[in-house]
Every structure is written in structure tokens, then in C-alpha cells.
Amino acid sequence: MSYVAIKGGGQAIKGAADVLEYLRCKGAESEASLKIAQIENQLGGLHSRVLSEGGLYDPELVSLAIKQSRGDSFEAVYYLRAYRSTRPRLGQTPRLKTENMRLIRRISSAFKDIPGGQNLGPTPDYSQRLFRFDLLDESDEAFRQQLKNLMKKACPEAPVPDSFPKVVDFLRTEGLLPPKQVSQMPAFDITREPLIFPVSRGAGLSVMARSETGSILALAYSSMRGYGDVHPTIAELRVGYVPICYQHPSSKKWIEAGEVLITECEVVASHELDPESGQAFFTLGYGVCMGHNEAKAISMAILDRSLQHGQTHGIEHPSEDPEYVLMHIDSIDSMGFAIHYKMPHYVTFESDIDRLNKSQQAIQKEENSK
Amino acid sequence: MSESTQAMPTQTTRSEGYHFGFLDEYAKREVRRSILKAIAIPGYQVPYASREMPMTRGFGTGGLQLTLSVIGTADCLKVIDQGSDESVNAVNIRQFVEETCPGVTSTTRTQAASIIQTRHRIPEHKLTEDQLLIFQVPYPDSLVVVEANEHKRKIMHGEADYSSLWVKLYEDIVEFKEITLSHRYPTRIFQHYVIDPSPIPRFDVPKLHQADFLSLFGAGREKKIYAVPPYTDAVPLAFEDIPFRVEHFETEAGQQACCAVCGCSNAYLERSYAPDGSVVFSCSDTDFCEQYRSDPTALVRYKYYESL
Numbered sequence: 001m002s003y004v005a006i007k008g009g010g011q012a013i014k015g016a017a018d019v020l021e022y023l024r025c026k027g028a029e030s031e032a033s034l035k036i037a038q039i040e041n042q043l044g045g046l047h048s049r050v051l052s053e054g055g056l057y058d059p060e061l062v063s064l065a066i067k068q069s070r071g072d073s074f075e076a077v078y079y080l081r082a083y084r085s086t087r088p089r090l091g092q093t094p095r096l097k098t099e100n101m102r103l104i105r106r107i108s109s110a111f112k113d114i115p116g117g118q119n120l121g122p123t124p125d126y127s128q129r130l131f132r133f134d135l136l137d138e139s140d141e142a143f144r145q146q147l148k149n150l151m152k153k154a155c156p157e158a159p160v161p162d163s164f165p166k167v168v169d170f171l172r173t174e175g176l177l178p179p180k181q182v183s184q185m186p187a188f189d190i191t192r193e194p195l196i197f198p199v200s201r202g203a204g205l206s207v208m209a210r211s212e213t214g215s216i217l218a219l220a221y222s223s224m225r226g227y228g229d230v231h232p233t234i235a236e237l238r239v240g241y242v243p244i245c246y247q248h249p250s251s252k253k254w255i256e257a258g259e260v261l262i263t264e265c266e267v268v269a270s271h272e273l274d275p276e277s278g279q280a281f282f283t284l285g286y287g288v289c290m291g292h293n294e295a296k297a298i299s300m301a302i303l304d305r306s307l308q309h310g311q312t313h314g315i316e317h318p319s320e321d322p323e324y325v326l327m328h329i330d331s332i333d334s335m336g337f338a339i340h341y342k343m344p345h346y347v348t349f350e351s352d353i354d355r356l357n358k359s360q361q362a363i364q365k366e367e368n369s370k
Numbered sequence: 371m372s373e374s375t376q377a378m379p380t381q382t383t384r385s386e387g388y389h390f391g392f393l394d395e396y397a398k399r400e401v402r403r404s405i406l407k408a409i410a411i412p413g414y415q416v417p418y419a420s421r422e423m424p425m426t427r428g429f430g431t432g433g434l435q436l437t438l439s440v441i442g443t444a445d446c447l448k449v450i451d452q453g454s455d456e457s458v459n460a461v462n463i464r465q466f467v468e469e470t471c472p473g474v475t476s477t478t479r480t481q482a483a484s485i486i487q488t489r490h491r492i493p494e495h496k497l498t499e500d501q502l503l504i505f506q507v508p509y510p511d512s513l514v515v516v517e518a519n520e521h522k523r524k525i526m527h528g529e530a531d532y533s534s535l536w537v538k539l540y541e542d543i544v545e546f547k548e549i550t551l552s553h554r555y556p557t558r559i560f561q562h563y564v565i566d567p568s569p570i571p572r573f574d575v576p577k578l579h580q581a582d583f584l585s586l587f588g589a590g591r592e593k594k595i596y597a598v599p600p601y602t603d604a605v606p607l608a609f610e611d612i613p614f615r616v617e618h619f620e621t622e623a624g625q626q627a628c629c630a631v632c633g634c635s636n637a638y639l640e641r642s643y644a645p646d647g648s649v650v651f652s653c654s655d656t657d658f659c660e661q662y663r664s665d666p667t668a669l670v671r672y673k674y675y676e677s678l
Contacts, residue, residue, distance in 0.1 A: 009456045009457055009458040009459075009460065009461035009462075010456075010461045010465070012458055013458055013461060013462055013465075078422070078424070078426070079424070081422035082422050082423055082424035082425075083424075084421075084422065085392070085393055085394075085397065085421035085422050085423065086388060086389060086392060086393065086394055087394065088394040088395075088396050088397075089396070190419075191419060191421075192400075192419050193419055194417035194418055194419055194420065194593040194594075195417075195593075196417050196524075197520055197521040197524075198521060323519055323520055323521065327520075332422060332426075332427050333427050333591050335426075335427075336426040336427030336428040336429070336431075336591060337427060337428040337508070337591060338428075339426060339428065340426065340427075340428025340429055340508070343428075343429065343451070343459055343489075344451065344452050344457060344459075345452075345490075345569075346452050346640045346654065347452045347453065347490040347491060347553070347569070347570075347571055347638070347640065347654055348490060348552065348553045348569045348571065350571070350617065350638075350639070350640050350641060350654075351552035351553040351571040351572065351573075351617055352552045352553075353641075354552060354617040354618065354619075355548060355549075355550050355551075355552040357620075358548045359546040359547055359548040359550065362546075362547030362548055363546070363547055366547065
């Protein structure tokens with residue numbers, strides 16, 4: 001009766017875990033175990049991506065998630081999200097002041113020069129993607145020497161200011177953008193409240209900030225290619241560390257709890273009539289995410305603009321539909337449902353067979369009676 | 371079900387490992403409040419935040435959050451997937467609850483369980499008032515087959531406007547001579563909301579009607595909780611001249627099929643293929659099958675199936 005019994009599930013799970021663990025340890029005869037600190041630095045791109053999609057700012061746990069999942073970004077995000085579920089929410093910080101960001105990079109594609117200056121920072125944008133074959137066999141010594149050489153060159157020419165002005169504020173002063181409106185609504189916490197459509201812009205931004213990079217990029221790209229009408233220019237893209245302030249629950253003193261690495265992007269798009277003043281202004285799209293993820297922040301800014309466009313002009317494209325965009329960009333939702341199809345569906349498939357059989361019989365009967 | 375001993379607020383540090391029931395107590399309280407609302411409005415989908423679980427969305431995380439939010443040390447848990455306690459996903463979920471809820475016992479015997487978490491089946495043995503059935507739900511909304519937009523669906527539910535669903539059933543009959551919906555059969559609860567009863571076969575739908583037990587449905591990915599309270603009408607959509615019919619299992623010769631293991635002919639059967647290619651039917655509910663073989667008198671059935 002072996003073909004009808006589904007037994008030994010527990011053993012099978014254990015076996016699968018062992019094989020997976022074997023793959024992680026494979027090569028241990030000659031290779032060292034990956035160090036947590038190595039992941040944050042040497043796999044920084046993956047680290048930043050998982051950090052932002054995981055929605056938990058804990059660089060060490062992000063590294064652990066990547067190590068444990070063997071670099072599968074979807075799986076790594078699961079570890080962080082699941083761990084986050086065990087943490088209660090203790091409070092809320094005031095709005096982050098990104099003007100005070102400790103910058104590592106800041107550019108504007110709208111103006112040749114901006115007050116505070118363009119600062120290319122760490123970007124592969126203008127590097128030629130040619131292999132450095134010497135890295136195939138880089139010795140620890142050469143690795144250390146490389147750092148020493150770089151540090152010799154590094155000496156700041158002038159003290160770095162504490163604050164850099166925002167390009168969009170100049171545009172406001174120039175009257176190219178409408179005056180700033182500060183939302184009085186409390187922040188919408190997507191980890192504590194379900195999305196019930198229609199949702200606020202803030203809720204949408206939160207979902208996009210945590211979204212899967214490839215998914216949000218694909219939807220933004222559809223808008224850029226013609227399934228949309230945004231035509232963005234990057235007013236400013238900045239990457240750096242923002243201080244997080246928090247009021248101590250017992251002493252009530254304001255403390256700086258630490259700083260987080262974020263990427264922020266503001267795009268300026270086609271002008272529209274402002275319903276209040278009747279004046280024409282450029283429109284704005286905003287993107288921000290944890291870690292250093294520029295394609296994601298830019299995509300988010302474009303989608304923020306296209307969603308707003310859909311609200312004022314009616315929905316013409318998927319990228320303008322809040323439900324379409326916001327419900328299909330979460331890493332663990334989409335990946336989870338895709339892989340759930342691997343689970344047994346014997347019961348439902350038997351039921352499908354029953355429907356097909358009955359339908360076939362009914363059609364046959366009708367044919368025969370003709 | 372039994373009182374949780376932990377007082378709020380509770381959290382553990384990284385080195386202490388995980389809290390009883392994995393979720394923090396605030397999360398459990400939110401789920402329990404949503405459950406109460408779901409029971410108060412039978413069939414209504416209550417939105418909730420839905421925490422991420424350490425297993426894949428789509429593998430029963432909605433059901434799992436319900437289980438973890440109500441379970442206490444006095445409970446005895448049974449987990450089934452496709453009717454089987456031994457299916458890998460059922461084993462995985464059971465092990466997870468055992469590990470994160472020390473003191474909770476588990477069983478494969480339907481009668482012994484106080485909480486049953488299930489995917490795709492309702493046990494054949496009749497459940498009692500003392501038992502709680504928790505469903506894992508992929509699609510919580512019965513209207514999704516006719517309307518993709520959730521905001522519009524919400525309005526349709528509020529107005530009990532199921533006309534497009536009726537039209538879909540009618541068009542099925544015109545085109546295929548049969549209603550094509552095989553499982554997840556739309557079922558009207560307490561004369562108002564039409565629910566998706568999760569991917570249970572049509573065979574199991576009559577078990578929900580005026581049931582002795584409470585059914586809770588959890589959709590983790592879609593972030594909804596809904597309920598069919600005990601002794602509540604649960605009526606599958608059907609036409610006067612085209613009655614609702616459950617699955618019927620026939621052998622290749624056109625005979626009534628029966629389980630190759632226990633011989634039962636009025637339980638839900640699944641087919642598999644013997645080495646010679648012939649079709650073999652067996653019970654999907656493995657605990658029922660085992661009891662049917664050893665002591666059928668211990669089993670209580672729902673009236674509906676006695677005449678099948």
C-alpha cells in the first residue's frame with residue numbers, strides 16, 4: 001500500500017534540512033566559514049537590499065539572515081520579518097530630518113551645481129563593468145594593503161557641514177513647486193494596521209519602502225516605458241546616515257538612539273494645475289528606503305508620483321492603481337504564494353477532476369441525444 | 371482556548387529565545403479581538419495586521435496566527451494538511467507549535483483534539499462544541515472570481531450584492547452543463563455574507579451548516595480573519611433546479627469507489643496510481659481511515675453523509 005500512504009513527513013523535513021546544511025558547509029575542508037562582518041562590507045549590495053526589504057534595521061541580524069539563507073534574498077527577508085513579529089512596538093520617533101543626513105552621496109540631475117555641491121560618493125554608475133581578475137585569488141595580505149593605500153589618500157579637504165539643504169526647497173522658493181504641506185496625520189504603521197483601500201499616501205509609501213526591489217522596479221519601469229505619464233527628473237538623490245531621536249520612556253529626555261543608513265530620492269515630474277491656487281506647478285514624487293538602494297528609491301519616487309497622478313486624473317495604467325501596485329510588491333507575500341503551489345493539492349485536484357468528469361458526461365449525454 | 375499565563379507587556383531578548391506562542395502578546399491580543407469581531411458578524415472578513423511568521427506565506431501562516439493567539443497549555447492540538455497528519459506541512463506546523471508553546475500536547479486523533487488546524491479538509495468524524503476548527507485560507511474573498519478590485523468587492527459584500535457570482539454560476543451551466551467551481555465553493559453565512567470556505571472540497575461544505583463547533587478562517591497573506599459560529603446557517607449557492615452536489619467517486623468501471631485501505635465508501639477519497647497504472651482510491655482523512663479499520667463504532671458521522 002506504499003502508494004497511498006504519505007508517512008514520514010518529519011523525517012523528510014529533517015533530511016531536507018540536513019542536505020541544505022551540507023550545501024552550506026560544502027568546501028569546509030579548505031574554506032573558512034563566512035564571517036558576519038564580511039557580509040555587511042563585502043556583500044554590501046545584498047546586505048542593503050535585505051535590510052530594506054526585511055524592514056528591520058539590525059545590520060548584524062541582516063548578515064546572519066544572509067548567511068543562514070545562503071544569500072537567497074527572499075529567504076533572508078523571511079528571517080527578519082519573522083523575527084520582527086516577536087518584537088512589540090514600544091513607541092514612535094518624530095519625523096526624520098533628512099536635511100541632517102550624514103551624507104555619503106548626493107546628486108541632482110536637475111541642476112549642474114547645487115548649494116552644498118554634488119557628491120558622487122560610492123557608486124558603480126561610472127565604473128566600467130570589467131572583471132578584475134586579480135580578485136579571483138586575492139590574498140588576505142593584498143586585501144589589507146589595499147585598505148592601507150586607500151586610507152593614506154583619505155583626508156577631508158574641509159570640514160563637512162552638519163546639514164545640507166534640499167534641492168526641492170529651492171524649487172519651492174523659485175515657485176516651481178507648490179508650497180510644502182506638512183501632513184498632520186499620524187504615521188500609518190503597515191506592520192500594525194491592515195491596508196484597507198483607499199489608503200493614505202503615507203501607507204502606500206510605507207509599503208513601497210519595504211517592497212521587493214525587483215517588483216517595484218518592474219512596475220516603475222512599465223510607467224517609464226509608456227504605460228504611464230510621469231516623465232521624472234531627479235531633483236535630488238541622497239544616501240547617508242540619519243540620526244534617530246527618541247524620547248526616553250521614563251526620564252522623558254530626548255536621546256539619539258543611533259543612526260540609520262537610508263537612500264532618499266525626490267523626483268520632479270510634469271506640471272499640473274494646483275486646484276487650490278489655480279497656478280501651474282511641477283509635481284513631486286518621493287522615495288525612501290533603508291540601506292543603500294538607489295534603483296529602489298528612484299522606482300518608489302516614480303510610483304509615488306504615478307499613484308498620485310492616478311488619484312487626480314483617473315487610473316489608466318497598472319502603475320497608477322494603488323491596489324495593483326501596493327498589493328503585489330511585497331517580497332514574502334508574492335514569493336510565498338508562488339512557492340506554496342509546491343504543496344500537495346490532492347484534495348482540490350480530485351475535486352477538479354470530479355467537475356471535469358461530470359461536465360464531460362453531461363456534454364456527451366447531450367451529444368448522444370441529438 | 372485556555373488562559374494564557376503571560377501578562378503584557380512581554381518580550382524576550384535575543385539570548386532568551388522566543389516567547390510562548392512566538393508572537394508578542396500585543397499581536398495575540400489584536401488577533402483575538404479580530405476573532406471576536408468575526409464571530410459577532412458571521413462571514414464578514416475582518417482585516418487585521420497579520421504578522422510575518424517564520425514559515426512561508428501561503429503555507430498556513432494565517433491559520434497559524436489564529437492557533438498561536440488562542441492556544442494555551444491545557445490545549446491538545448491536531449494539525450492536518452489534505453486530511454493527513456503526516457503530510458510534511460502538517461508536521462512542520464505541529465512541530466513549530468510544540469517548540470514555541472511548551473506544555474501544549476498534540477494528537478492525531480480527531481476526538482482528542484481541542485484545536486484542529488487544517489488545510490483543505492474538515493475531518494470526517496463529527497466535531498463537538500468543545501472543539502475549535504482553524505482553517506488556513508489562501509483566498510478569503512468569494513467574489514475574487516468575478517471582481518479583482520478589493521475596494522469594489524467590499525462594497526458588494528456590504529450590499530450583499532452577489533449577482534455577478536450568480537451569473538458566473540449560470541454561465542458555467544450554459545457553457546459546461548455543470549457549475550465548474552470544484553472547491554472553495556461560495557457559501558452563504560447567516561443569510562448575508564457569502565464566504566470562500568477555503569479550498570475544502572464541496573464534500574465538506576455541509577459540515578459547516580448548523581455545526582456544533584466554531585470555525586475560524588485565517589488568511590495571513592491577505593490579512594483577513596472570518597468565522598462561521600456554531601449553529602449558524604451555511605448554505606452553498608445553488609439554483610432551485612440545479613441543486614448543490616458534493617463530489618462523487620467512481621471507479622473506471624463506473625462503480626461507486628471505496629477506500630482501498632479501510633473500505634469506506636462515503637468519505638472523501640483521493641486517487642493515486644498503482645504501479646500497474648490502475649487507479650486506487652483511499653481516504654483523504656488518514657485518522658478517520660485508521661479508526662474505520664480498527665473500531666468504526668468510535669466514529670460519529672454527520673447526518674448528511676449517511677445517505678451518500
